[in-house]
Amino acid sequence: MGSALTVSNPAPLSTLTTMQVGGVPKRIITCTNTEILYSTMAELWDGEDQHQVLAGGSNTVFADDMSDWTIVLVANRGIEIVAEDSESVTVQVQAGHSWDEFVAWAVENDYAGIEAMSGIPGSVGATPVQNVGGYGQEVSQVITQVEFLDQETGELAIKPAAFFEFSYRDSALKHGLLGIIGWVEFRLLKLDGLSVPMASGQITQHVGAAYGSQLPLSQIRDSVLELRSSKGMVVK
Ligand SMILES: Cc1cc2nc3c(=O)[nH]c(=O)nc-3n(C[C@H](O)[C@H](O)[C@H](O)COP(=O)(O)OP(=O)(O)OC[C@H]3O[C@@H](n4cnc5c(N)ncnc54)[C@H](O)[C@@H]3O)c2cc1C
Structure with missing residues (x-):
């Protein structure tokens, strides 16, 4: 230890x-x-x-x-695949892992669901706090469970996503639920290198595709990084 x-x-x-x-x-x-x-x-x-x-x-x-x-x-880091089938992969990511490094890893490995959240600064463990999101995706769409040490009860437990009452840029962690997140588990989709349907007009316009299109994951990541850079939203 x-x-x-x-x-x-x-x-x-x-x-x-x-x-x-x-x-x-x-x-x-x-x-x-x-x-x-x-x-x-x-x-x-x-x-x-x-x-x-x-x-x-x-x-x-x-x-x-x-x-x-x-x-x-x-500062705990690491990505571990804990389950996998033909449609999806379930990964546990340590709280201190860089969020954007996790997104880059998912894109490289053809796992869809977080590609539009490229370039968001910070750690994986902080993403549930405000239900981090961008360009039509948010972490609550892909979080399955979270290991959480509850400050009030002292209980260390693996909590289902519903426990955190996610809503737009919000969760129970911003409303009195106190504790520390050790790791977050995500279920990502295997879509043959394509993204989930893009729910952001900004992205689809940027790449000249129809709203709701499924596009190559790397194209989405590159487009989002380009858009975010043009707005000064990428932290070097
Ligand atoms: C340039 C820029 C662009 C951004 N763009 C977006 C965006 O597009 N979408 C979006 O949603 N957010 C965005 N953000 C906000 C930021 O990316 C998120 O709030 C991110 O989740 C913060 O992560 P962090 O690790 O840096 O958190 P920190 O600043 O280190 O901590 C933030 C809070 O979370 C708590 N915390 C951290 N880790 C844990 C843990 N393991 N368990 C419990 N509590 C913890 C801390 O105590 C603190 O209260 C942006 C910020 C910047 C500066």
Whole structure:
């Protein structure tokens, strides 16, 4: 299992956030697997330390004075295929894995369902929080279950997607459900290298296809990255 890497003289949080603001915290605990993540969180929830979970840092802004704060860095990575048949593949992705790297992996392997969410910054584990989405797709369409340590009950359980009450850019995690996500499971489709029907006029217009078309996955990814770059929405 190993132990958490704790840096007690860390770099400023501005180096870990997209907005590049935030002072030096008291310490950063880097969690490279779920056991470390869960035990770290349980300890912090039981203790007195002010703390904040941070993953990709693309939706977080910190104050200049963070000297009393412990930061838990979600850094567990990895993609595992847990089930597969002729129509679909089910994958568990560790919370700290880069979302866009996961999308790139799916596109490369001809798995459909998340291609239009290319270029969205941040981690896989943060995607359920606001039901991340873009260009007609959202993660709630493909999430099957999530491993979740509940802060209130202390229960570690694999929760079905319905538990998180997903709606547009929203979930129960934004309305009082407290806890930490260790991994997220997705069911992606095998459509012979094609996307799911594109539910975004912006994309279909961009590639000159009819709304609802199924297009090569790599074409969708490239188009979305192009569109997002043109709007300054791709974080380098
Ligand atoms: C340029 C840009 C473009 C964007 N485009 C889109 C878009 O098209 N669609 C969209 O939906 N969003 C978009 N976003 C928002 C952002 O991509 C998402 O909010 C993303 O999910 C944040 O992931 P993160 O890992 O960076 O989260 P962080 O900023 O690290 O954390 C965000 C919140 O989630 C919590 N959190 C993180 N990991 C976990 C975990 N494992 N368990 C429990 N809580 C956790 C944190 O505590 C924090 O409260 C964009 C942001 C930027 C900067």
